[in-house]
Structure formats: C-alpha cells, structure tokens
Amino acid sequence: MGTLSAWSENLSTKKKKKVIKQLVEGQDSANQLQILLHNNNNNPSQQQQTEHHLSSTKAQLVDKILSSFNQTLAELTSVNVSSSHNQTGSNDDQLVKSEDCSESRRLRPKDKRGCYKRKRAEEAWTVVSATTQDGHGWRKYGQKEILNSKHPRSYFRCTRKYDQGCRATKQVQRLEDDGSQMYRTTYIGTHTCTNRSFNGPRIISNFESRGTCMAPIKQHDDRLSNLAPTTPVIKRETKEEMSGTPSDVTDLDSAMWKDLMEFECYSEPDVMISNVYSCTGIKFRNFEMDFVNGFEFDGSDECVL
C-alpha cells in the first residue's frame, strides 16, 4: 500500500461503482442544500416553499451528505467511519469525570488515574504519511506499546481540549516498514476548535476541509458555544501550534523531524500537501475529477493531490 494507484487497483469494480454512487448522492444533497441556503439568504419567506419542492430539509440534507462521505471514506480507507451524531455526549461526560478525578492524589485511598469514560466509535480516518504535522496543535498524553508492533503508538489530544472543548484526538504509529519512515496517523473526532492564532502556511488545509466535511456541520458551532462556557478553563495550550515539537512522535528521528519542519514551514502549500497525503488522504475537488475521468489514478495522481 502507499500509492493511490495501488489503492485504486485494489478496489473492485463493484466497490468503485458504489463509491461513485455515494459521492454523487452526496453531491446532489450538497447542491440541494446550497439552493436552500441561497434562497434562505435572499428571500427567507421563500424558504419553506423551496423546501417543499426539494425532497429534503436542511438537516436531512446535511445527514445525507455526511453519510455519503462517511460511507465513501469507510470504503476507501478501510477505516471504520461511523457517524457520531449520537456520540456527542461522551466527551462531556469525560470532562466532568476528569473534574471528579482532579483531587489531590494524596486524598485518595488509591490512585485513580485512568478514571475516564472511553470514547466509543467516533469519526475516524487514517492518513499514512512521512510527517505527522497537520497544522493543528496537539498535546501528547500517552504512549503505548502495541502488541505485535515494533513501534509504540503515541496518543495526542487537541491543545484546545480544555479551553474550547475540542474533542479531536489522534494516534500516531510508525509503520512496521522501517525503511519507509512512514507514519500512520489515525484521527478520531473532528476539530471543533477555532485556530486563529496560526497564520502561516497550513500544510493540511485540505485535510481540515475534509475533516470539516465529515463533521456534523449542525453541531459545529453549537458545540463550541455550548461547551466553551461550561468547560473549565484549566490552561491555554496554544504555544505549540505549528511549532512542530518532536513530541508529535516520540520515536521519530529528530533529524528527520527537523527536516520535515523546515520543509513544511517554507514550502508552498500545494507541495506540502503532496507530502502529507499518501493513500488515504483525498482532496475532494481533485477526487471528483478523478471519478469523472473513470477513477483512474496513475503515479502522478499520487502527488498531485
């Protein structure tokens, strides 16, 4: 694995058709949503009438779009991509629970580290890349030796977890193939934080758009506004944004890391994107074009994402 051409070859014709169908449905729903939003902005009084003509309401359309993307990505990445519409409470529980566990260790009869509620299935997707940088600020909170894996898995949470209630986490593990120096990054949950302090080149701008596409759009702002006031502000963790601390991957070769950071900071965004995506990263616009052209990826496609 590792190239889109190989990835495409591995897709059966049946799967390709299924994927195309799902994307077309998603596109159709997006178009309907666009019409709705457009009419709503220009003439709110016509909105209901328009909705009547269209087959779905906005919320239904959003669900359709998300479902389309989720299913397609699940098909393409072989990653279990599930809707998280009903999972939004888990992290809140966790935050509350964390508070309960914040008492001094001395006061507890027994160490209660690890008292948390494990997240269930969230939106998840995997990116195989030579770098783990994605423009977001991450704080490492754990590392684990994984059974039958040469390299440990590192766990990261968004640095905005506490000040903005962002639920995004990622897991980074170096691939077994030592020579490739590649890393598999699994992103779990979508960013709900606003990342305004960083104005430099965003290496994963497309990635972020992808994450946004997969996120439950209707929840995005609500969650921000709902969580922010109630979430205890413990501390701000914004310093590391794009600072590219080697902590992103503990066993990452430091020299390589330095090279990567220099590359990412000074390269053109398009070039950087090509560095980020490997087999599962997909830029939707080009993706659509590839589908139009018969879903054929050649070697050039791999780097033109």
Add this chain to the structure above:
DNA sequence: TGCATTTGACCATT
C-alpha cells in the same frame, strides 16, 4: 517557574 513530555497506573472494552 511554567509548561510539555514521559511513564506507570488505572479503567473500559473485547
């Protein structure tokens, strides 16, 4: 001194 990382312990899931 403050902040980020490390690491062992704990808990949830399978």
Add this chain to the structure above:
DNA sequence: AATGGTCAAATGCA
C-alpha cells in the same frame, strides 16, 4: 484476562 486508551504525578527543559 488481555489489550488498548486515558489520566496525572514525576521529570526535564527553556
């Protein structure tokens, strides 16, 4: 019971 995910004290660094 095994494994993986998370917590938080200890540690290191700027």
